[in-house]
Amino acid sequence: MAAFGKVCVIGAGTMGAGIAAQVANAGVKVLLLDIVRDPADRNGVARGAVERLSKANPAAFMSKAAAKLVEVGNTEDDLARVAECDWVIEAIVEKIELKHALYEKLEAVRRSGTAVSSNTSTIPLEKLIEGRSADFRRDFLITHFFNPPRYMRLIEVVAGPESDAALVAAVSDFADRAMGKSVVKAKDTPGFIANRVGTFWLQSAINAAFDLGLSVEDADAIGGKPMGVPKTGIFGLVDLVGIDLMPYLKASLSMTLPKDDPYQAIAKDHPLIMKMIHDGFTGRKGKGGFYRINKEAGKQKEAIDLATGEYRKAARPVSIAAKDLPSLLATKGKVGAYAWAILGPTLAYAAGLVGEVADDVLAIDTAMKLGYNWKFGPFELIDRIGVVDFAKRLEEDGMAVPPIVALGKPFYRVEGGQRQFLGLDGDYHAIVRPEGVLLLEDIKAASKPLLKNGSAALWDVGDGVVALEFTGKMNALDASVMELIGQAIPLVAAKYKALIVYNEGSNFSAGANLGLAIFAINIAAWGEVEKLVAGGQQAYKALKYAPFPVVSAPFGMALGGGCEIVLNADAVQAHAESYIGLVECGVGLIPGWGGCGEMIERFLHAPGMPRGPMPAVAKAFETISTATVSKSAANAKEVGYLRPSDGITMNRDRLLADAKAKALSLVEGYKPPEPPTFRLPGAGGRAALDLAVQGFRARGLATPYDEVVAGRLAHVLTGGDADLVDTLSEQDLLALERGQFVELVRDPRTMARIETMLATGKPLRN
Ligand code: NAI
Numbered sequence: 001m002a003a004f005g006k007v008c009v010i011g012a013g014t015m016g017a018g019i020a021a022q023v024a025n026a027g028v029k030v031l032l033l034d035i036v037r038d039p040a041d042r043n044g045v046a047r048g049a050v051e052r053l054s055k056a057n058p059a060a061f062m063s064k065a066a067a068k069l070v071e072v073g074n075t076e077d078d079l080a081r082v083a084e085c086d087w088v089i090e091a092i093v094e095k096i097e098l099k100h101a102l103y104e105k106l107e108a109v110r111r112s113g114t115a116v117s118s119n120t121s122t123i124p125l126e127k128l129i130e131g132r133s134a135d136f137r138r139d140f141l142i143t144h145f146f147n148p149p150r151y152m153r154l155i156e157v158v159a160g161p162e163s164d165a166a167l168v169a170a171v172s173d174f175a176d177r178a179m180g181k182s183v184v185k186a187k188d189t190p191g192f193i194a195n196r197v198g199t200f201w202l203q204s205a206i207n208a209a210f211d212l213g214l215s216v217e218d219a220d221a222i223g224g225k226p227m228g229v230p231k232t233g234i235f236g237l238v239d240l241v242g243i244d245l246m247p248y249l250k251a252s253l254s255m256t257l258p259k260d261d262p263y264q265a266i267a268k269d270h271p272l273i274m275k276m277i278h279d280g281f282t283g284r285k286g287k288g289g290f291y292r293i294n295k296e297a298g299k300q301k302e303a304i305d306l307a308t309g310e311y312r313k314a315a316r317p318v319s320i321a322a323k324d325l326p327s328l329l330a331t332k333g334k335v336g337a338y339a340w341a342i343l344g345p346t347l348a349y350a351a352g353l354v355g356e357v358a359d360d361v362l363a364i365d366t367a368m369k370l371g372y373n374w375k376f377g378p379f380e381l382i383d384r385i386g387v388v389d390f391a392k393r394l395e396e397d398g399m400a401v402p403p404i405v406a407l408g409k410p411f412y413r414v415e416g417g418q419r420q421f422l423g424l425d426g427d428y429h430a431i432v433r434p435e436g437v438l439l440l441e442d443i444k445a446a447s448k449p450l451l452k453n454g455s456a457a458l459w460d461v462g463d464g465v466v467a468l469e470f471t472g473k474m475n476a477l478d479a480s481v482m483e484l485i486g487q488a489i490p491l492v493a494a495k496y497k498a499l500i501v502y503n504e505g506s507n508f509s510a511g512a513n514l515g516l517a518i519f520a521i522n523i524a525a526w527g528e529v530e531k532l533v534a535g536g537q538q539a540y541k542a543l544k545y546a547p548f549p550v551v552s553a554p555f556g557m558a559l560g561g562g563c564e565i566v567l568n569a570d571a572v573q574a575h576a577e578s579y580i581g582l583v584e585c586g587v588g589l590i591p592g593w594g595g596c597g598e599m600i601e602r603f604l605h606a607p608g609m610p611r612g613p614m615p616a617v618a619k620a621f622e623t624i625s626t627a628t629v630s631k632s633a634a635n636a637k638e639v640g641y642l643r644p645s646d647g648i649t650m651n652r653d654r655l656l657a658d659a660k661a662k663a664l665s666l667v668e669g670y671k672p673p674e675p676p677t678f679r680l681p682g683a684g685g686r687a688a689l690d691l692a693v694q695g696f697r698a699r700g701l702a703t704p705y706d707e708v709v710a711g712r713l714a715h716v717l718t719g720g721d722a723d724l725v726d727t728l729s730e731q732d733l734l735a736l737e738r739g740q741f742v743e744l745v746r747d748p749r750t751m752a753r754i755e756t757m758l759a760t761g762k763p764l765r766n
Contacts (some may be wrong), residue, residue, distance in 0.1 A: 003643060004086040004178070004213060005086055006028065006029040006031065006084055006085045006086060007023045007029070007030045007086065007087045007316070007675070008028065008031045008033065008081070008082045008087070008089070009030060009031070009032050009091060010088065010089070010091065010092060010102065011033075011090060011091035011092035011093070011119075012033070012095070013034075013092075015145060016032065016089070016092070016119070017050070017052065017060070018121065018145075018147065018149035018150060019145055019149045019407055020053075021053050021061050021070070021090060021149070022149045022179050023069075023179065024066040024067065024070050025061065025063075025066045025150065025634070026174075026178035026179050026180075026634075026650060027066070027178075029069050029071070030069060030071070031072075031073060031081055031082075031084070032071070032074050033046060033078055034046040034074060035075055035081070036076050036077075041518075042077060043072045043074050045074070046072035046074065048637065049072075053070075054067055058148070059150075060150055060635040062631070063632065063634035063635050063638060064636060065634070066634065075102070075105075075422045079105055079106070080109040080248075082106060082109055082110045082111075083114075086527050087114065087115045087117070087142065087174065088106065088110060088114060088115070089117055089119060090102060090116065090118045094120060094122060096128070099118065099497070100130070100131065103128070103129075103136065104132075105130060106136075107133060107136050112135050113139060114139060115138070115139055115167050115170065115171050116139055116141075117141045117143040117171060118143070119144060120142060120144070121144060121191070121249075121252075121410050122191060122252040122253070124189070125140070125188045128140070129427065134162070134241060137162045138162055138164045138168055139163075140160065140162075140163060141157060141158060141163050141167070141171060141343055142157065142158035142188075142192075143155055143156075143157055143171060143175065144156040144192055145313070146371050147241070149747045151577075152370065152371065153180070153182050154181065154366070154371035155175050155179075155181035155183055155185050155540075156184050156185075156192045156367065157171070157172050157175070157184070157185055157186065158187070158188050158192060159185075160417065171565075176434070177650060179650060180649075180650030180652060182366060182651070183653065184363050184370075185359070185363065186358055187357055187358060190252070190253055190256035190257050191252075191253050191256075191257075192357065192367075193364055193367040193368075194354075194371030194372055195253075196263075196357055197350045197353065197364065197367070198368070199249045199253055199263070200262075200266070201234075201342065201372075202237070202238060202246070203246075203250070203266050203267060203341055204345045204346055205223050205341075205346075206246075206270065207266055207268060207270075208338055208341035208342060208547075209235075209306060209338070210270060210306055212334055212337060212341065213306075213307065214306070215303065215305070215306070215315065215317070216235040216290045216291070216306060217315055217317040218315070218318045218338075219235060219446060220232065220234060220235055221317035221318055221320060222318070222320065222335055222338045222339055222342075223300070223338065223339070224236070225254035226320050226325075226328050227325070227328075227339070228374055228376045228381070229373075229374055230373045230414050232412075234342075236291065238283065238289070239283035239289030239291055240284055241283070241284075243273060243277055243282045244277045244283075245283045245662075247273075247274065247277065250269065253267070262291070262352070266277055266345070272309050274302075275309065275382045275511055276289070276309075288311070290303075290304050291303050291304075291314065292311060292634045294311065297334050300313055301313075302314055320335065322335075325343075325385050326384075326385055338594060340393070343381065343638070344393065347378050347381055347390065348377070348400070348402055349397060350368075350378035350379070351378070351402035352400075352402040354404050354424055357658060360429075361377075361379040361411050362421050362431060365377020382411060383411050387405060387407075387409065387410055391408065391435055396405060404422075407422065407426050409426070410422070413428060414445045414446070415428065417445065417446030418431075418446065419431045419445050419446075434653075436657050437651075437653045437657060438461070438462075438657040439504065440459065440503065440504050442651060443459055443467075447460065451487055451488060451489065453480045454474075454480050455471060456469060456470055456472075458473055458488050458491070461495075461500070461660060462660075463497075464496050464497035464498065464664075464667075465496065465497060465498045465499070465500060465664065466491075466492055466496050467499075467502045467656070468484070468485065468502070469498060469502065470508075471503070472513065474505075474509075475507060475509040475510060476509065476510055476512065476514075476515075477509060477511065477512050477513060477561040477562065478513040479531075482535045482536055482538070485539040485540075486539060486542065489543070489546050493546065493548060496669045497548060498548050498549045498550070498551065498663035498666065499543070499546070499549075499550050499551075500573075500656075500659045500660060501553060501569065502552075502553040502656055502756065505556075507557035507562075508554040508555050508557060508562055508566075509547065509558055510559055510560075510562065511559040511561045511562050511583070512532075512536070512560055512561040512592075512593075514587065514758055515758060516551055517532075517745070518751070518755065518758065520532070521751055524748065526742065529745050533592045533593070533742065536592065537734050537737075537738065540593050541567040541568065541730070541734070543569070544568045544569070544594075544673065546672065547659070547670075547672060548667070550568075550569075550570050551569055551571050551573055551666070552565055552569035552571075552573075552659075553575070553656065554572070554575065554578045554580060555574070555575030555578055557579045557629075558578060558579070558580045558581075559579075559580075559581055560584055561592075563583075563591075564582070564591060564594055565593075566580060566642075567595060567598035567599070567641070570666060571662055571663075572647070572653065573647040573648075573649060574633035574636065575633065575650075575655050576628065576632060576649065577632060577633070577649050578632065578636060579629050579631065580630045580633075580636045581627060581630060581641070582595050582623070582624045582628075582641075583627040583629060584627070585624060585627050585709050585710070586757070587750065587753045587757050588705060588747065588751075588753040588754065589709070589741060589744050590713045590737065592626060592738065593743040594734060594736045595624070595737075596620070596624070596716045596717055596733065596736075597730055597734065597737070599620040599623060599640070600616055600620050600680075601618040601676050602620075603617075603640055606619075606640060613679055613680050613724070617680060617685060617717050617718060618685075619640065621713060621714060623639060623641075624717075625706075630642075631636050633646075633648045646763070675731075677727050677730070678729075678730075678733060679719075679724055679726070679728070680698055680720075680722060680723055680724070680728060681724060682718055682723035682724055682726075683721075683723070685714075686715065686718040689710070689714040689717075690714060693706070693710045694707070704766075705753075706765075708744075708749070709750075712740040712743060715736070716733070716736045716737050716740050717734070719733075720736045749766050752766055754763055
């Protein structure tokens with residue numbers, strides 16, 4: 001991996017500050033510079049930006065340690081310090097004369113061979129390097145991040161004909177492995193890939209909503225989820241990014257694109273939208289947008305009437321019956337008409353850009369999925385419509401059929417277990433993943449599972465390693481998952497070397513299936529509940545003590561039982577964006593699949609933990625009773641869910657390969673862990689914990705039922721009726737956990753919490 005010791009970011013605005021934070025999240029020092037606005041406080045602009053970053057929501061920094069890696073300065077006093085840096089990222093305002101002036105100064109102070117890149121969204125590389133030396137031009141490239149830089153996975157990299165290939169590769173590698181971005185190579189054309197297609201898409205959707213007389217609610221209901229676009233839809237998305245960005249993007253693209261580009265024909269400043277911007281209605285950051293929450297009308301959600309420009313109460317949108325894209329497009333009336341008015345022109349436009357903005361369909365699909373959060377890229381969408389039907393409909397509407405569509409071949413296929421894409425040449429080409437990228441998606445296309453049931457599957461991921469995949473809704477865990485674990489263990493022991501727990505859903509796991517729990521509670525099937533708890537405990541401990549290494553690879557949410565399978569693994573390789581937590585108390589329960597003992601164990605061995613059981617027990621109690629969820633994998637180490645030795649992978653696409661490597665590294669001489677024994681503080685310790693909870697209650701921070709739940713948790717964590725002189729086995733602790741769990745399940749207040757969580761996704765504070 002490219003070893004960059006320090007990176008300089010110039011321009012501490014929305015993007016520069018966010019990029020600086022992500023460099024810091026990668027564990028690399030960063031120097032963040034901006035102009036001097038106040039001579040008495042020369043670094044004020046950059047420092048203010050870092051202060052905002054520390055409070056940003058969603059968080060910009062992954063850990064407290066990361067925040068400390070950013071040093072601030074200004075371009076008048078500190079520009080020469082770019083000589084300390086391996087990469088200089090320019091993220092100043094989008095004005096070419098300012099960028100030119102900065103590069104001229106940089107030219108004088110930077111070390112030759114230091115990469116310089118611009119985060120420009122619209123200015124071609126060719127224009128940026130005008131007037132610069134050959135040396136500078138060789139070291140220059142465009143690295144286009146998306147907002148917010150921590151969370152948007154895409155980076156478009158544009159190299160010029162004079163750019164040094166090795167330097168471009170080094171920057172790309174750093175962006176990929178260290179910063180976790182998916183690098184898409186774009187050509188030096190206006191708007192590159194994602195904004196070129198994305199702006200066309202937004203503009204056609206907005207135009208069509210006006211033309212067809214749709215409400216913004218209906219437009220978003222049709223143009224959002226049914227197309228695999230974030231559920232904000234189009235108007236909701238524009239509210240989010242800022243309505244004022246639209247005329248700006250429009251102006252820039254209209255100016256730079258050739259006159260015959262199809263975008264020119266649809267580019268339009270709608271008077272209503274221009275008026276909204278003029279009056280400060282720029283979206284969520286302004287006084288409101290296409291939607292607003294009217295605080296004067298009791299937080300009423302309102303939407304703007306596109307015909308009159310007046311706000312009115314938001315209405316329930318049209319319901320979409322179509323199950324797939326062909327039926328959506330075939331729907332009579334406004335629904336089908338609007339769907340086609342968006343997809344027809346947008347997908348045709350994207351298809352016409354293959355070869356111009358990127359080499360292949362794969363790059364365009366990846367850019368739209370990772371830069372605009374589309375679930376499917378434009379070519380995946382055409383495949384869903386059916387390429388022949390799509391071409392036919394374009395023809396019927398008198399629209400030009402792009403050559404790659406006219407080929408009439410699906411854009412993707414699987415041939416001999418290998419996923420392939422269609423090239424401009426009309427041939428299929430293998431999708432080749434970068435070295436170190438392994439996707440279960442590819443393995444699944446090429447093979448059959450070793451084991452499978454309704455909630456889980458087991459896959460051979462090569463080199464003697466298998467992956468346990470959860471497959472239920474939200475990857476929820478139930479008895480079938482535990483059953484599959486039971487079947488997997490002898491199979492792996494006999495024929496394989498190691499097991500990893502991994503999947504490619506939206507989240508690792510939302511935890512135990514609460515819907516099933518409710519069902520059992522409703523019919524008072526207490527025996528069933530206890531069986532489910534015991535079954536989970538057994539399955540997880542069987543994994544822990546299996547004769548082969550087990551590595552959990554969480555990403556996204558790993559909650560409740562999803563967290564406990566992480567805790568029970570020999571080692572963890574986590575994606576940087578892992579939100580791990582024992583959240584059971586929120587629904588009136590306590591961890592029931594071994595989470596209590598595992599947390600005590602972790603804290604007993606945590607670096608710097610004072611001796612004796614009470615500090616570790618108190619820490620476990622605090623973490624679990626407050627349903628703490630980590631805000632990143634790095635934060636999970638700070639919180640205590642992960643150990644210092646657990647690995648973190650920045651790039652989501654590299655998680656499986658890294659987890660596999662970690663598992664294989666444990667194979668030689670592997671011995672399962674010795675089951676721990678516990679000496680816990682007993683009644684004395686419990687009294688202290690209960691007292692703390694009473695304090696929280698007195699201050700209004702805990703509800704009456706919180707106190708009950710916390711009391712039962714304290715009972716388990718302090719060892720129940722045992723005392724400091726007694727030694728408890730892991731099994732004793734599991735029995736305690738099970739006993740208290742079942743008591744809580746029987747309490748109607750727990751039932752009320754679970755029902756509220758299932759119905760609203762929010763905790764009930766009873
Ligand atoms: P911004 O307006 O939030 O921040 C620009 C910053 O640059 C300000 O803090 C300003 O004081 C500073 N600045 C201006 N001239 C400077 C100079 N000569 N030297 C040092 N600092 C200077 O702008 P934003 O949105 O962060 O955009 C920055 C760049 O990133 C632009 O090129 C923009 O096109 C691009 N971009 C913006 C995206 C977005 O969503 N906002 C997305 C991707 C790229």
